Every structure is written in structure tokens, then in C-alpha cells.
Amino acid sequence: MNERDVPGWKNCDTMSGTTAGTTAVGTSGTQALDTREPGAGFGEMTRRWRDLTGESVPLPAFSAGTRAGLRGRFQATRLSDTLVVDFAADSAFRTAGTPVAGEDVVRLWIVRRGQWALGNSRTDNETTVSAGGFMLRHVGRLTHFATPPRTVAQVFVLPRTLMRERTVTGPAGTAELRLLVAHARMVRRTLSGLGPAGVEAARGTLLELARAVAGRRFDDQEPLLASPLAQAAKDLAAARLSDPDLSAAGLARELRVSLRTLQRAFSAQGESVTGHLREQRLEAARAALLTAAPGWSIADVAAHWQFADASHFSRAFRARYALTPTEYLRQQRELRAR
Structure with a gap:
């Protein structure tokens, strides 16, 4: 500040x-x-x-x-x-x-x-x-x-x-x-849309997680904790998207839950862990295409964000954004030139 x-x-x-x-x-x-x-x-x-x-x-x-x-x-x-x-x-x-x-x-x-x-x-x-x-x-x-x-x-x-x-x-x-902490952050973002029942549910989950801190363990089978667990995994992943060792199994280990438990937490939100990581890496790579250091190629961006190669990155990029990385860069240059 x-x-x-x-x-x-x-x-x-x-x-x-x-x-x-x-x-x-x-x-x-x-x-x-x-x-x-x-x-x-x-x-x-x-x-x-x-x-x-x-x-x-x-x-x-x-x-x-x-x-x-x-x-x-x-x-x-x-x-x-x-x-x-x-x-x-x-x-x-x-x-x-x-x-x-x-x-x-x-x-x-x-x-x-x-x-x-x-x-x-x-x-x-x-x-x-x-x-x-x-x-x-x-x-x-x-x-x-x-x-x-x-x-x-x-x-x-x-x-x-x-x-x-x-x-x-x-x-x-x-x-x-x-x-x-992940739950508190999520509540802050969504509070304006919560009614009385939602506020009470958010409070109940917060207290359940505080009890877990007091007891130094949490019940990974507790349905109330699925959303905070998924959010905590997302927060961890966000800072490590370029890490080649980032994986669903690694996130589960760090959060001290089984891989199956973490997968269930994401599934409850209509997502998969691997799908979330792929989506976030694609978005990070898309932003990096516009801000990459001089001399960086599309292949360099793909490698940095842990895509197997430029071809794999191009296919995934096109499936997500309906343009290849080359086409996307050309489009953005034309928009800036107007």
C-alpha cells in the first residue's frame, strides 16, 4: 500500500x-x-x-x-x-x-x-x-x-x-x-449474491474449517468442504502454472487429501482438476503471447506453460479460442493498429 x-x-x-x-x-x-x-x-x-x-x-x-x-x-x-x-x-x-x-x-x-x-x-x-x-x-x-x-x-x-x-x-x-483462507476469499467475492440461507451456510463452513485448524486436521469426506478444497487447490495452482511438476496428484499431496477426494471436490463444481489446469495454462499462455519477451517464439511460450510442443499447443489453443496462436497474434496486431 x-x-x-x-x-x-x-x-x-x-x-x-x-x-x-x-x-x-x-x-x-x-x-x-x-x-x-x-x-x-x-x-x-x-x-x-x-x-x-x-x-x-x-x-x-x-x-x-x-x-x-x-x-x-x-x-x-x-x-x-x-x-x-x-x-x-x-x-x-x-x-x-x-x-x-x-x-x-x-x-x-x-x-x-x-x-x-x-x-x-x-x-x-x-x-x-x-x-x-x-x-x-x-x-x-x-x-x-x-x-x-x-x-x-x-x-x-x-x-x-x-x-x-x-x-x-x-x-x-x-x-x-x-x-x-480460500473459503474466506470465496465468500468475500460472492457475498453480495447470498441470501440468508447462503450467509448461514458460508458461516457454517467457515467455522467447520476453523475447527479443522484447531484440531490440525479436517474431515476430507465432509461435503461442506468440497468447495473450499477446490478453491484452495486453484489458489495453489495459480502461482505454479509454469511448474513442470504441477499436477492433480501433487496438489492433493500438498493439501493432504487423496487424489480421489480432490477430484470429487472439483467434480462437485462441474470441473476436473486436469481440465482446470489445462484451461488456466491456456489462458496464461494466451496472455503471454501478447507480452512475451523479445525473441520468444510461439514454441517458447508453449514450452514455458508446459505444453508438449508447439503443435499440441496450437491445437489446444484453437479448440479453446477458435484461432491458432498465429491467427490470434495477427488479429490482436490488427486491432491495435486501428
Whole structure:
């Protein structure tokens, strides 16, 4: 995040998916803040936070220095009594050490960059979650936390019934955590189209996956988990499309499920694992044709995205886009020349 991208509060997404008059409430939105800007004080941040999260997750008291120079961005998704917050900060965040009154929840911290220090007071940071790690804990009343500048993290606020008086820690790349994060991402994208039943189903799956994190294993036969499992596999694959070792079997191993289980998860969405990988590699290769480095041929692009040879790539490309790679390039050049 760059300072110039956050000139005070701005509502980047409208709240969506709210179902009034029922217990199944879903809201989602993004807020950015720079309290140094005129009219963008800490009180405004508090108001925006309440708009997105409701009254059930109050903010702690922050230190005077934090309130005066707070710069950051958060994206919040609320499903009734659960909350997922994606947090990215330019400035340091530090609380005043005053407990949040009346709060008794379970929190999960996943730190991508920087660190998240937690303690009983401003001088007692008893636990630190570093980049690449997570901590799931029954918090009771939130007391104190501190983060350095440039911290990027995801925080889940969950009902206290999930677990009591326990702390679970580990690396952020566990299979259970991958599924939970994939599900949260999918919910955020689709929330605006969910009715009360859909919000409640999304919440139920999120809690089931959080229990899997707490228990360090998930039930790979649970039908509710088919969609998050498929999404987690897609997220893994997206970063590795040019990897010659990327395969359905490899994804299943990394997610600690059988190949058959992963295939069933994709089948429930009307897809196959191999079909998805082929489709994504074709799309990546199509984009690469237009941006390939000077001197790259169609055969080079085909090899980079793991097609057997240029002929195989050309046949697959034509079946998908109704043009050969050569014809597609010619078409795009003509369009740009107009």
C-alpha cells in the first residue's frame, strides 16, 4: 500500500449481502485511512469500522501516537457473529493496553509480513506471531497488541464456542489453513449474491474449517468442504502454472487429501482438476503471447506453460479460442493498429 493511495478514509466497496431482520447478516467492504489528512481523524475510523462490522467487535483503545498517524487499509467480511479482516498497515499500530469490555471471543491471526505481538499489557508482549505463522487462541477480553510498520495480516474473530482456553500455533501454509483462507476469499467475492440461507451456510463452513485448524486436521469426506478444497487447490495452482511438476496428484499431496477426494471436490463444481489446469495454462499462455519477451517464439511460450510442443499447443489453443496462436497474434496486431 502506498501513502498516496489512501488520502483519508474512502469507502472502496459498498457494504453488501446484508439481510435485515434475520440472524444471517453478511456485510463486506474495504476502508483505507490516513489520520494525518484533514477530516480523517480516529473517530471517523471508529465509525467506519462499526459500519462494516456492527457493534459486536469493538475496537480497542489505541495509543495517542497511533491515533495521530495511523495509515493503513482493512477489508472486512462479516457473517453474523464471525468476522474476517484483511489488514495492511503503512504505520505502526499499538494499543493502549486497556481491555475491551465485555468481549469473549476466539481469534485467529495469520501474519503474511511483519509481526503481531500480543500481551496482557503494553509492557508484556507475551506472544509474537511472525511472518509466515499463525496463532488461534481463545482470547477472552482483548488486551494489548502491537505491529510494526508494513505489517500485512489476516484476523478472524470467531465465536467463543469454537474452543476454550487453548492456543494453537503453526506455519501459515498448513492444509487446514489454506482451506480456511480460500473459503474466506470465496465468500468475500460472492457475498453480495447470498441470501440468508447462503450467509448461514458460508458461516457454517467457515467455522467447520476453523475447527479443522484447531484440531490440525479436517474431515476430507465432509461435503461442506468440497468447495473450499477446490478453491484452495486453484489458489495453489495459480502461482505454479509454469511448474513442470504441477499436477492433480501433487496438489492433493500438498493439501493432504487423496487424489480421489480432490477430484470429487472439483467434480462437485462441474470441473476436473486436469481440465482446470489445462484451461488456466491456456489462458496464461494466451496472455503471454501478447507480452512475451523479445525473441520468444510461439514454441517458447508453449514450452514455458508446459505444453508438449508447439503443435499440441496450437491445437489446444484453437479448440479453446477458435484461432491458432498465429491467427490470434495477427488479429490482436490488427486491432491495435486501428
